[in-house]
Amino acid sequence: MPLNLIPKSQVTGIILAGGKSSRFGSDKALFEYHGKRLVEYSIDNIKLLCGKILLSTNSPEKFDFTGLKAVTDLYPGSGPVGGIHACLQQSNxxxxxxxxxxxxxxxxxxxxFILGCSSGYQVVMPSHNGFKETLASYFHKSCADTLEQALREKRYKILDAIASLNVYFPDIESEDFYSEKLFSNINYRRDIQ
Structure with missing residues (x-):
């Protein structure tokens, strides 16, 4: 797979940090793990590929330290679909x-890898072991209208919201960067022990 062929200036990063973190017990995006807040890991993972990074959150003041533009949901309470939609609306x-x-x-x-696969697709969402990774993906700006329609219809599951789009689900299990832990997310404090 070729390396990123899309210039950094033509890519926006969207970090989803608007969740309630109810299982975690506090705002997990701000939780410090090995000397860095979790949101800082996300910033570091995409900053070399993106000319601009937007932060989806309904508590912008909590993230002032990042220096990123905070974007609040246009459809409050709609989960990641609402966050992606609002940020796509703001993306240049x-x-x-x-x-x-x-x-x-x-x-x-x-x-x-995801950027290298994006030509001709509106969404690229890696898959492995039968799972589709909705929160580590690529969305073309043209998806915004379809997501808005899904939000109006109260379809808040990402896979439902993108069902009518041109989506590619590349299997990444054979890629050299793949590991079982790659997509391990943190929902409970025990997940980081």
Whole structure:
């Protein structure tokens, strides 16, 4: 797979940090793990590939330390679909990388791979072991209208919201950057022990 052929200036990173973190017990995006907040791992994973990074959150003041533009949902309470939609509306680029705030073990090579697969697709969502990774993916800006329609219809599951789009689910298990831990997310404090 070729490395990122899309210039950095043409790619926006979208970090989803608007979740309630109810299982975690506090805002997990701000939780410090090995000297860095979880949201900082997400920033580091995409900053080399993105000219601009947007942060989806309904508590912008909590993330002032990042220096990123915070974007609040246009459809409150709609989960990741609402966050992606709001950020696509604010994005100035056609190409957008999506990353959750609780995935510290992701590898930049995954995002290089995703961008390398993006030509001709509206969404690229890696898959492995039968799972589709919705929170480490690529969305073309043209998806915004379809996501808005899904939000109006209260379809808040990402896979339902993108069902009518041109989506590619590349299997990444044979890629050299793949590991079982790659997509391990943090929902409970015990997940980081």
């Amino acid at each position: 680029t056609e190409h957008n990388l999506i990353i959750g705030c609780d995935l510290p073990w992701l590898d930049i090579r995954l995002f290089e």
